[in-house]
Amino acid sequence: MSFAPDIIERLARARADLRMGVPIVLTGEGTPLLVLAAETLTAERLADVRTVGAAPDLTLTARRAETLKARAYDGDIARVALPAEADLRWIKGIVSPEDDLKTPMKGPLATARTGDAALHRAAVKLVKSAQLLPAALTLELGEAGGFALEHGLTVIPSALAAPHLAATSPLHPVVHARLPMSAAEAGRLHIFRPEDGGAEHYAIEIGRPDREAPVLARLHSACFTGDVLGSLKCDCGPQLQAALGFMGAEGNGVLLYLNQEGRGIGLANKMRAYSLQDQGFDTVEANHRLGFEDDERDFRIGAKILQEMGFSSVRLLTNNPRKIAMMEKAGVAVTERVALKVGENAHNQAYLATKAQKSGHML
Ligand SMILES: Nc1nc2c(ncn2[C@@H]2O[C@H](COP(=O)(O)OP(=O)(O)OP(=O)(O)O)[C@@H](O)[C@H]2O)c(=O)[nH]1
Numbered sequence: 001m002s003f004a005p006d007i008i009e010r011l012a013r014a015r016a017d018l019r020m021g022v023p024i025v026l027t028g029e030g031t032p033l034l035v036l037a038a039e040t041l042t043a044e045r046l047a048d049v050r051t052v053g054a055a056p057d058l059t060l061t062a063r064r065a066e067t068l069k070a071r072a073y074d075g076d077i078a079r080v081a082l083p084a085e086a087d088l089r090w091i092k093g094i095v096s097p098e099d100d101l102k103t104p105m106k107g108p109l110a111t112a113r114t115g116d117a118a119l120h121r122a123a124v125k126l127v128k129s130a131q132l133l134p135a136a137l138t139l140e141l142g143e144a145g146g147f148a149l150e151h152g153l154t155v156i157p158s159a160l161a162a163p164h165l166a167a168t169s170p171l172h173p174v175v176h177a178r179l180p181m182s183a184a185e186a187g188r189l190h191i192f193r194p195e196d197g198g199a200e201h202y203a204i205e206i207g208r209p210d211r212e213a214p215v216l217a218r219l220h221s222a223c224f225t226g227d228v229l230g231s232l233k234c235d236c237g238p239q240l241q242a243a244l245g246f247m248g249a250e251g252n253g254v255l256l257y258l259n260q261e262g263r264g265i266g267l268a269n270k271m272r273a274y275s276l277q278d279q280g281f282d283t284v285e286a287n288h289r290l291g292f293e294d295d296e297r298d299f300r301i302g303a304k305i306l307q308e309m310g311f312s313s314v315r316l317l318t319n320n321p322r323k324i325a326m327m328e329k330a331g332v333a334v335t336e337r338v339a340l341k342v343g344e345n346a347h348n349q350a351y352l353a354t355k356a357q358k359s360g361h362m363l
């Protein structure tokens with residue numbers, strides 16, 4: 001019998017630690033690494049890191065490095081040597097693009113080209129999975145166990161963590177209850193909870209769809225600004241209402257409300273992207289300047305929930321070919337694509353055009 005947390009539980013702890021600014025320790029084949037999320041780093045902790053001995057690096061994604069004109073010798077990441085005089089402001093300026101236009105010359109930045117970067121890569125992945133800016137202050141430790149014990153830090157063995165950072169967590173139904181809605185009186189809301197301590201996702205079942213036939217389905221990603229505030233910058237609110245309306249009119253359907261705000265980067269980062277959009281960058285460029293890929297969502301979650309509910313084929317309401325491909329790959333057949341074009345306005349025309357040009361959306 002053991003009360004000790006397993007690797008999934010330790011990863012959940014590590015994410016919470018990083019979000020609060022607490023360091024964690026990554027172990028693996030190479031030298032153990034002390035990891036702090038750059039976004040939540042404080043001046044006090046930076047000063048503490050400098051007392052440990054080794055010279056810290058600032059590990060960034062290659063996307064962010066490209067914006068900073070820093071060479072990414074490690075492929076998808078870059079290890080920037082932290083100059084001895086660099087203070088907290090300097091670090092925040094490197095990892096966050098808010099001031100890119102005000103202070104465009106941040107370099108030249110020296111990046112490491114030798115040594116093993118596997119743990120640095122794992123560090124960025126972990127920080128990103130905590131929905132923080134994908135950048136970490138990383139410091140090689142002589143020894144991990146005693147240091148972690150002395151400071152009460154969470155230790156993550158990277159080999160054990162890797163499969164869980166790449167996989168979709170299993171999800172389990174928690175509860176469901178009747179929910180009459182204006183779009184459909186015969187509604188039922190199901191709550192699904194992932195095993196990894198991440199956000200819950202919801203399924204809105206309308207009517208009692210036949211599990212043996214393709215169900216009219218929508219994978220909707222949370223958009224606080226569009227869904228709740230009626231933002232005109234995107235088409236999410238009208239798409240949500242139209243999808244529920246179609247299902248109500250047919251009498252059957254399933255709408256998955258996936259808590260993957262901002263295409264998986266979280267609301268804070270989406271607002272950072274919006275601020276970059278106000279400086280003239282489009283939705284894809286803004287994500288890249290922040291260090292993210294165009295779309296960080298894991299659509300396998302949607303397939304898992306549908307399968308858990310007993311569905312194996314869908315008529316999918318979408319204009320996004322990636323959603324169709326990912327559903328098929330995850331084992332849910334898409335027998336038909338049902339177009340969902342609503343909510344175009346003067347504010348979101350460029351956004352929709354960019355999605356068509358750069359993300360392959362069907363117009
Ligand atoms: N990062 C980022 N996310 C955005 C932006 N505008 C909207 N979003 C998010 O994008 C997601 C909307 O995606 P969906 O409605 O599923 O749209 P889609 O991928 O275009 O696919 P379909 O609507 O099915 O065609 C939501 O999570 C929004 O919060 C933006 O400018 N930047």
Ligand SMILES: [Zn+2]
Pocket residue numbers: 223225226227234235236237
């Ligand atoms: Zn939106």
